[in-house]
Amino acid sequence: MNHKKIYPSYFILLPLVLYVIFFIVPSAMGLALSFTDWNAMNDEIHFVGLSHFKEIFANQRYLLVILNTIIFALATTILKNVLGIGMALALNKQFKTRNFLRTLFFFPVMLSPLIIGLVFKSVYNPDTGIVNAVLGVLGLNGLQHDWLGDVNTALAAVIIVEVWRLVGQNMVIYIAGLQAISDDYLEAADIDGATAFQKLRYIIIPQLRPSITINLILNLIAGLKVFDLVFVLTNGGPARATEVLNTVIYKEYSSGRYGFSTALGMIMFVFTCIVAFSVLRAMTKEED
Amino acid sequence: MAKKKTMLTTIKAIVLWGISILVVIPLLIILFNSFKTQSESVAMELSLPTRWMFENYTTVLEEVNIGRAFMNSMIVSIATVLIATVGAALCAFVLARRKTKFHKFIYMFFLVGLVAPLNMVPAVLVLQKFGLMNSLLGLILLYSALVTPFTIFLYYGFINSIPKELDEAAIIDGCHAMSLFWRIVFPLLKPVTVTVVILNFMNAWNDFITPFYVMNSSDKMPMTTMVYSFFGQFQRSWHYVSVIMVMILVPIIIVYAIGQKYIIAGMTAGAVKG
Numbered sequence: 042m043n044h045k046k047i048y049p050s051y052f053i054l055l056p057l058v059l060y061v062i063f064f065i066v067p068s069a070m071g072l073a074l075s076f077t078d079w080n081a082m083n084d085e086i087h088f089v090g091l092s093h094f095k096e097i098f099a100n101q102r103y104l105l106v107i108l109n110t111i112i113f114a115l116a117t118t119i120l121k122n123v124l125g126i127g128m129a130l131a132l133n134k135q136f137k138t139r140n141f142l143r144t145l146f147f148f149p150v151m152l153s154p155l156i157i158g159l160v161f162k163s164v165y166n167p168d169t170g171i172v173n174a175v176l177g178v179l180g181l182n183g184l185q186h187d188w189l190g191d192v193n194t195a196l197a198a199v200i201i202v203e204v205w206r207l208v209g210q211n212m213v214i215y216i217a218g219l220q221a222i223s224d225d226y227l228e229a230a231d232i233d234g235a236t237a238f239q240k241l242r243y244i245i246i247p248q249l250r251p252s253i254t255i256n257l258i259l260n261l262i263a264g265l266k267v268f269d270l271v272f273v274l275t276n277g278g279p280a281r282a283t284e285v286l287n288t289v290i291y292k293e294y295s296s297g298r299y300g301f302s303t304a305l306g307m308i309m310f311v312f313t314c315i316v317a318f319s320v321l322r323a324m325t326k327e328e329d
Numbered sequence: 330m331a332k333k334k335t336m337l338t339t340i341k342a343i344v345l346w347g348i349s350i351l352v353v354i355p356l357l358i359i360l361f362n363s364f365k366t367q368s369e370s371v372a373m374e375l376s377l378p379t380r381w382m383f384e385n386y387t388t389v390l391e392e393v394n395i396g397r398a399f400m401n402s403m404i405v406s407i408a409t410v411l412i413a414t415v416g417a418a419l420c421a422f423v424l425a426r427r428k429t430k431f432h433k434f435i436y437m438f439f440l441v442g443l444v445a446p447l448n449m450v451p452a453v454l455v456l457q458k459f460g461l462m463n464s465l466l467g468l469i470l471l472y473s474a475l476v477t478p479f480t481i482f483l484y485y486g487f488i489n490s491i492p493k494e495l496d497e498a499a500i501i502d503g504c505h506a507m508s509l510f511w512r513i514v515f516p517l518l519k520p521v522t523v524t525v526v527i528l529n530f531m532n533a534w535n536d537f538i539t540p541f542y543v544m545n546s547s548d549k550m551p552m553t554t555m556v557y558s559f560f561g562q563f564q565r566s567w568h569y570v571s572v573i574m575v576m577i578l579v580p581i582i583i584v585y586a587i588g589q590k591y592i593i594a595g596m597t598a599g600a601v602k603g
Contacts, residue, residue: 047496048426049506052419053435056477059416063474064442067455071448128348131341138345144589145349151585151592153535155553156574159560160355163373163567171354171375205351210596217597258444266446268538273557294450294542306448317444 068310075304081297093304102281103289107308110285113200114264114316120204121260122253125211130245132212133219143216147209154206158273161202165189165274189275192282199274199283203267211256218252219245254324258317265313359578363571370568382568389572397548398555399576405465405551406533409472413529417477418518421484422510426493436485442478453542463546471543472533480525483595487521488514524595527588531581552577 075093079086097103132143149157164170167187176184188198222245230240246253268287271277277284277292286309293302354375362370363385365378389395424436452471453462461467491514499513515522537553544550550558556573563569585592 044427047500047506047509048423050423052423052506052510055412056416056420056439056473056481057435059412059470059474060439060442060477063452063455063471064447067448067451068445070451070454074451128345131345142345142349143593145352147589147593148585149352150596151531151535151581153537153553153577153581155535155537155557156359156577157355159556159570159574160358160373163358164355166373169372169374171358174374213593214597262444272538290449291541299450302450303448306446306450310445310448314441314445 071303071306071310074300075307077300079300079303081299086300089300093301094308096301097304097308103305105281106284106286106289109196109283110265110267112196113203113267113285114261116197116200117203117207117264118257118260120200121208121211122256124204124208125256126215126249128208128212129215129219130241132216143213147213149206150210152206154269155273157202157206158270161205162189162274165198190279192280195275195279195282199271202274203264203270206270207260207263211260214252214256215249218249222248250324254321257320257324261316261320262313265309265316356578359571359574362567363575365568365571367566367568370571371565373567373571385568385572389569389576393555393559393569393573394548395552395555395573395576398550398552401465401549402534402551402553405468405472406530408465408469409476409533410526410529412469412473413476413480414522414525416473417480417525418484418515418522419510420477421481422488422514424481425485425488426496436481439478439481442475443482447475449538449542456543462543463549465549467543468539468551471539472529472536476529476532480529483521483525484518487518491517520591520594523588523591527584527592528595530584534577534581 074086076088076090077086078089128146132139132146165172165188167173167185167190170188172188173185176182186194188194226244226248227240230244235243266287267285268291271283271285271288272291275283277288286305290302290305290309293299293305358373358375361375361377362373364381364383365385366380366382369378424432456462456467456471459467461470495513496509499509504513534551535553537551537557540551540554544554547555547558552573556570556577559566559573560570
């Protein structure tokens with residue numbers, strides 16, 4: 042059978058061309074431009090070596106941004122996974138409303154982060170928001186707060202919205218993982234008198250390893266890349282408490298410092314690749 | 330023992346219904362406020378409108394250029410779905426069937442795009458070079474490129490599970506490359522196709538970062554960018570902002586209602602094998 046004829050190479054062409062032009066070329070250009078002083082003011086572009094990177098890593102302002110991004114990525118990843126496993130376990134057994142609840146819990150994944158951001162802005166509103174209203178009803182007036190306006194709570198408040206948005210995605214991946222676990226293991230454990238916790242610890246969690254791997258990678262990448270939600274909720278404020286890499290990249294771009302903006306983009310590129318690759322390595326290595 | 334079990338089930342039910350309420354509340358806030366008067370909607374509270382202002386919807390349709398924005402979003406989303414899905418399906422088919430060193434390399438090359446973020450500023454520069462700034466076509470091509478890696482990834486895995494003997498039989502029966510793919514293989518890919526169509530539509534429909542970088546004229550704006558700039562201008566008109574948000578949500582809800590089984594299947598594909 043002539044492979045060249047029935048599987049012609051020109052089938053590959055269209056996506057490859059689009060991908061190279063609009064993804065690979067910008068990535069390569071980003072690398073090159075991050076070593077230049079390209080900006081909106083001057084016509085000529087000069088090579089400035091590593092000076093952008095030196096500025097970024099020597100300046101507390103930017104180190105704080107990188108730290109915020111890491112905190113955001115880690116906190117959302119942990120919360121989404123823990124809650125996702127819990128919800129998946131609760132929905133794993135067959136009962137009447139199971140499919141309905143699964144569909145409902147997944148729904149926020151489908152929504153535009155822009156809309157979610159706008160709504161939660163009003164949910165968190167110190168005077169009229171539902172969060173403070175509920176605290177008031179519960180008699181916890183002492184806890185009422187300007188959640189997004191306070192330096193100490195703003196990042197946590199944004200993290201909670203991101204968890205609300207994507208926990209359903211983790212849940213469905215864990216449900217799929219749970220359904221792949223053979224009942225024989227669990228029945229054998231029952232016969233041996235294992236407790237629910239022991240079953241979770243020694244059978245379910247180890248068997249879920251592929252789902253855990255994929256969820257860790259997806260969530261860490263999404264966390265490092267976060268932009269729209271932060272942009273709408275706080276735009277990096279108050280006092281840069283929620284500033285993350287992508288919001289700074291946009292701000293530097295709007296202020297015309299293109300070279301500097303691409304340098305930050307480069308850092309995010311390298312960071313994301315390293316994180317994804319190391320998680321994959323660590324999780325698949327232990328398997329052998 | 331039995332008593333403990335029923336108590337656990339009750340607790341579980343309470344927790345699950347609690348989560349359901351948390352999911353639904355923000356959506357109800359949008360819906361209720363879209364029917365309120367301006368003064369009542371200022372607080373964006375969770376309460377039923379005292380008077381149902383159905384005319385909010387007609388006002389937005391007449392006053393704001395929302396029809397245009399809706400069309401822009403539809404054109405961009407549908408075109409992205411067509412280009413990305415057809416392109417990626419053909420591409421994944423050849424990559425999955427040939428598996429030479431070269432084809433494996435191309436597959437890995439695509440997978441880089443699954444992980445790495447796009448460097449937005451140079452992407453803007455590329456669009457400028459092609460004269461695609463501020464144009465729907467630019468947005469369509471950019472989105473198509475960005476969703477291609479994931480689309481190929483899903484198709485590739487699925488095509489691997491279809492026996493190659495099928496292709497050989499079709500060729501012996503006189504099929505050509507194109508007819509083999511469209512008449513024999515593509516119908517078998519229906520579950521993945523539904524998944525990627527929905528996910529790609531959703532991504533294009535919901536995105537609002539990219540138009541922020543590449544669009545500056547208001548008649549080219551999609552719905553998301555439109556609602557954001559509208560919100561910026563009329564901070565106190567939450568009733569109208571809510572109306573536009575409902576309009577953004579409705580197509581997504583329809584798509585989700587039709588295809589939720591396939592979306593969830595697609596999201597979990599590969600997750601079990603690792």
